[in-house]
Amino acid sequence: xxxxxxxxxxLVMGMTNKKSLKCEQHLGHNAMYWYKxxxxxxxxxxxxxxFKEQTExxxxxxxxxxxCPNSSHLFLHLHxxxxxxxxxxxxASSQGTQPTxxxxxxxxxxxxxxxxx
Amino acid sequence: xxNVEQSPQSLHVQEGDSTNFTCSFPSSNFYxxxxxxxxxxxxxxxxxxxxxxxxxxxxxxxxxxxxxKEGYSYLYIKxxxxxxxxxxxxAWxxxxxxxxxxxxxxxxxxxx
Numbered sequence: 001x002x003x004x005x006x007x008x009x010x011l012v013m014g015m016t017n018k019k020s021l022k023c024e025q026h027l028g029h030n031a032m033y034w035y036k037x038x039x040x041x042x043x044x045x046x047x048x049x050x051f052k053e054q055t056e057x058x059x060x061x062x063x064x065x066x067x068c069p070n071s072s073h074l075f076l077h078l079h080x081x082x083x084x085x086x087x088x089x090x091x092a093s094s095q096g097t098q099p100t101x102x103x104x105x106x107x108x109x110x111x112x113x114x115x116x117x
Numbered sequence: 118x119x120n121v122e123q124s125p126q127s128l129h130v131q132e133g134d135s136t137n138f139t140c141s142f143p144s145s146n147f148y149x150x151x152x153x154x155x156x157x158x159x160x161x162x163x164x165x166x167x168x169x170x171x172x173x174x175x176x177x178x179x180x181x182x183x184x185x186k187e188g189y190s191y192l193y194i195k196x197x198x199x200x201x202x203x204x205x206x207x208a209w210x211x212x213x214x215x216x217x218x219x220x221x222x223x224x225x226x227x228x229x
Contacts, residue, residue, distance in 0.1 A: 002160045043219040097215040103149040104210055104217060108161040
């Protein structure tokens, strides 16, 4: 157990649906991240929140909308997705985003496997 | 674009074999190199954080070395066991940056 949970673990949605992914960390961390892993590609950073403020948006399409109501919870709201958005979405947390905070060691959830039909 | 490369992409070994794989990263502005172990259907878990040239870290049968001047790290597994089957990821942290750049991973499969 890494102390980071994600729900749901699997999600199938149509292109017109709206759904949300949820992440929760029980580690007292201040930074949270969304990553995407597509088949045969490295982990791609999508969004970073530090103390509930978004600090990175890695050119992610607006059909992905993150929300961070507090330092322990992170959501990814999905709407009008495309089939190419099918991937594994991983959430992670760290003490902070400064490299001096334990070299930004990140703790990951198990991911949500998303399939867009 | 500054890439992190891992080789090989996948590796099949027999139980008891020792194995090693490579992570290559840009040598400029190096701050830290992370290794993660990722079992199927589980969360990636941190193995090592390496910061100094010549660093060697060990956890049980797994060890890692770091060469920041030439930009590579090796991960070694001695006497592989089926439970070592996983994807091993490395991630590079640039000096004064705050985001990890991940390699594509090496998928290890150990046959009993």
